[in-house]
Amino acid sequence: MPVFRHLFRWFANRRFDDGSISVLAVMGAVPLLALGAVLADSGRTLAERLALQSAVEAAALSGAYEQLAGGSGCSNAASDVAAAISVNPTVNCDATSSVVTVEASAVRQLTFGELFGRSDATISASASAVSGGVTALQGVRPLALCAEHPGFQQWVDSGYTDTTSHRVNVESDGTQCAGQVPGNWGMLDLDGGANSNADTQEWITNGFPGAIHASSTLDGDPGIPTPAISIDDVFGVPITIPVFSGVTMNGQAASYTVVGFVGLVVESAVLNGPASERHVIVRFTTDPGDSIQRGCCVGVGEVNGGITGARICSLDEMGAC
Numbered sequence: 001m002p003v004f005r006h007l008f009r010w011f012a013n014r015r016f017d018d019g020s021i022s023v024l025a026v027m028g029a030v031p032l033l034a035l036g037a038v039l040a041d042s043g044r045t046l047a048e049r050l051a052l053q054s055a056v057e058a059a060a061l062s063g064a065y066e067q068l069a070g071g072s073g074c075s076n077a078a079s080d081v082a083a084a085i086s087v088n089p090t091v092n093c094d095a096t097s098s099v100v101t102v103e104a105s106a107v108r109q110l111t112f113g114e115l116f117g118r119s120d121a122t123i124s125a126s127a128s129a130v131s132g133g134v135t136a137l138q139g140v141r142p143l144a145l146c147a148e149h150p151g152f153q154q155w156v157d158s159g160y161t162d163t164t165s166h167r168v169n170v171e172s173d174g175t176q177c178a179g180q181v182p183g184n185w186g187m188l189d190l191d192g193g194a195n196s197n198a199d200t201q202e203w204i205t206n207g208f209p210g211a212i213h214a215s216s217t218l219d220g221d222p223g224i225p226t227p228a229i230s231i232d233d234v235f236g237v238p239i240t241i242p243v244f245s246g247v248t249m250n251g252q253a254a255s256y257t258v259v260g261f262v263g264l265v266v267e268s269a270v271l272n273g274p275a276s277e278r279h280v281i282v283r284f285t286t287d288p289g290d291s292i293q294r295g296c297c298v299g300v301g302e303v304n305g306g307i308t309g310a311r312i313c314s315l316d317e318m319g320a321c
Contacts, residue, residue: 045121048087048108053125055084056102057312063093063100064129064310073100087123098297099313099321101128128314130321133304135214136295137261137288139207141234142188142200143241144220144256145264147303152243152262155284160306162284165267170278187229188220188242188256197228205233211294212242212258214302220256231269231280238263238289243305260298262305263287 059080067073073095081091087106094101105124145152151166187200190208212218241264246257262284269280286306296309313321 045108045123048085048106049123049125051085052081052087052089052104052106052123053127053315055081055089056104056125057127057129057315058084059091059093060100060102060127060129061310061312063095063102064131067095067098067100068131068308068310074102077102098132099128099130101126101314126314126316127312128319128321129310130297130313131308131310132297133260133302134293134296134307134309135260135298135302136211136293137240137291137307138209138211138294139289139291140190140212140240140242140261141207142190142203142220143231144188144244144258145241145262147243147245147259151282152284152305155262155306156303160284160286165281165283168280168282170271170275170280188218190218192219200229204229204231207239207290212261213295214242214258214260214298216258218242218256218258220254231266231271235266235268238265238285238287240264240288240291240307243303245303259301260303260305261291261307263289263307 059077062080063073063077066075074093077093077100078091081089081102081104085106087108089104089106092103103124103126105122107120107122109120145168149166149168151164151168154164154166155162190203190212191199191210240261242256242258243260243262244256245259247254263286264282264284267281267283271278271280284306286308288307291307293307293309296311298304313319
């Protein structure tokens with residue numbers, strides 16, 4: 001420690017006129033050196049504590065995604081934490097149906113601890129991550145499906161494994177969404193303004209650039225857009241769309257309550273001719289396509305349509321999961 005050696009030498013060289021060493025100088029060197037030792041050990045301990053906290057957070061998130069993929073959620077927790085820090089940790093992991101909790105502790109040796117009768121310090125950290133359906137997405141298409149549509153219900157009930165192709169009629173085929181209005185399919189106004197056909201076409205082709213949140217209310221129109229709007233650009237590729245439940249008003253005054261999101265592939269569509277014949281054929285998927293997760297996870301009143309994510313919900317037992 002060069003700084004402390006220089007300080008000691010400075011104090012040691014303080015002398016009275018008769019050449020005797022100042023007692024105050026000698027006594028002053030001791031607490032300064034002790035303070036420096038404490039600060040050095042404290043700084044290293046804090047740095048390793050922060051590294052341990054980051055390691056358990058990353059392990060919990062990784063475990064939550066592992067669990068979403070059908071894994072245990074804890075298989076890699078110990079190795080992930082150990083690989084991220086310089087001390088040898090003790091790691092415990094617990095996984096429930098939707099929450100993965102990782103706890104870790106380690107003993108680090110104190111460089112100057114023996115000056116105060118203490119040779120080591122224990123550091124610890126914990127983190128929990130919850131997984132489930134996303135609550136916000138960026139890049140969704142301005143199409144929407146009723147949460148009560150039989151095809152969507154079959155998809156959810158299958159545990160997101162159903163590979164059936166479903167016909168969604170533009171006009172109601174008996175589905176009363178939330179018991180309020182007939183309809184299965186809607187076109188949403190995602191930016192809250194009087195968007196043009198060009199805006200709508202851009203959102204269909206490339207996705208809406210902003211984030212859409214579940215439990216939000218959006219204006220929209222029932223049915224398929226005007227012939228000026230095409231969905232040909234998204235045939236055969238995975239896209240995500242909002243799922244709605246409550247609908248108020250009708251026609252161009254309709255407002256949709258978004259309760260979740262679903263991934264789908266549009267396989268074909270008939271959008272011209274008699275209204276009773278207009279329909280789209282879709283297959284649901286857990287592939288989010290080019291959409292980006294912006295929120296997780298669904299709660300009461302929201303639905304998990306198979307597009308899933310994870311987030312940290314507790315740090316050192318602070319926070320609800």
